[in-house]
Amino acid sequence: MTNVIEVNHAVKTFRAHTAVNNVSFTIEQGSITALLGPNGAGKTTTMSMLLGLLEPTSGSVKLLGGAPTERRTRDRIGAMLQEIAVMDGLKASELIDLFRSYYSRPADREYLIQLTGLSPELLKRNAQKLSGGQKRSLGFALAMAGDPDILFFDEPTVGLDTSARRRFWNEVRNLASQGKTVLFSTHYLEEADREADRILLFDQGKIVADGTPTEIKRTLVKRSVTFLTEQPQVVTALIAEHFGSDIQTEVRGDQVTLFAEDTDDVLKLLLESGPAIRNIRIDEGRLDTAFEQLTHSENNETREAI
């Protein structure tokens, strides 16, 4: 597979504030990648550099082998920005015609009309009078106007209702299967987990994790075992003796929770040489927890560094 996006040691500084700090990654054609992170993590700044709206302070950004600001490049990308602006005084259908005239190989007009999900009456209405969700759907159609190879969506589903959201992601998956590359930013953890093939986790201007949703969970989230026992102290002592500080323990009355990467090992030890335990439950760590753990540890490191 070919790389359609290449970011090399990109840094973006605004006066004293470093919004993106030495970020490097490549994106394969046909993939759906999520830029995930809390607000202010550098997702939008990264996306703005990819779109050529911001010049990196240092480092380089390449789309389809060229600079994002080149006309040739822009002819092959489509974008939906965080704030959907719609020119006043024009109808949705007129905006679609206008945007199609910007590109050398515009997408089929009927297809774009259908993408907006707007009824014939709404298409004839002043686009500025559409609701937030309708504007966003129109924004999606405008992003597709040039039949782009790469699509950028900055927080694409904010303000969309459930059915519009479902329609949006179905179409995105359909586009990816046609070989189009999709990059989107989100702070909805479930969305990144569900929709992306790959997650780039951003925090404080850096990529702190990179992998498939499953990989991110496996490497960053510890599973937990919860059970009841008459002798919690004996259990914690046994765990401490065998695993040291690798395993965190939490005791609430006679309920014990152990956080471990390999829950099998823990259970084996407890069942073979520990006190009696019952009501055993194993919990798969969720991405939100991973995310919290990550940002927390990052925070701590920075605090220590200061």
Next chain:
Amino acid sequence: MKNLTMKTWWMQSKAESTRMLRNPYFIFWSLTMPIAFYFIFTRLLNGDMPNAAQWQAHYLMSMAAFSVMGASVMTFGLRLVQERTQGWSTMLRTTPMASMVYVAGKMTAQLLLNLLSVIVIFAAGWLINGVQLSALQWITAGLWIVAASLPFLALGALIGCMKKVDTANGVSYILYMGLAVAGGLWMPIDVMPSFVQNIAKWLPSFNYADGAWAITDGTAPSMIGLLILFGYLVAFMVLSGYVRRKQEAV
């Protein structure tokens, strides 16, 4: 790519013209107001002027100039600020359309609409007062009013650099009214105090209308007036270019 640029420019001009025509403010300020003023000041008041025919022709030129100047200063500048603050310009920057084509489309639409305003206002003058000019005078006066409005478009572009819509709105309104009154578009500068008259001679609005007045009198716009207008055009362009570069640097 060249054909595409032409097509984009055409579509952009068409879209911008459509937007302006649908804007009720444009219709009000550019057509309704000047025509109403023309009716009031040539039919209801000043009816017994010694040189009525000349006054009616002059005032028609004043109102056409008032209309076109207003559209250039108010509509053009405000639109630029609005589109920037609402994020529309950012959206357009992600498309392959060159920013020159965007501006060219806007200017084409503005000039077309200005031409339309001039035609409508001239027709109103003919209907209301039966203003009589030779065909050549109508055409040259109309072309003058459209072409010599360039300094005001440049002023609009300068206003377009402003960060907030409210500020731009206030500033352009004050400039528009100030230039119209002090430039003698509402009433002849002869009736004003002499210090206003001295200032007026140096204002772009006075020299703009003065060119059209001269044409209706059967003479040509004065060379000095032309130079003053050209000076303003250059000054506004240099200034807005400077401000834009400064804004981009931050």
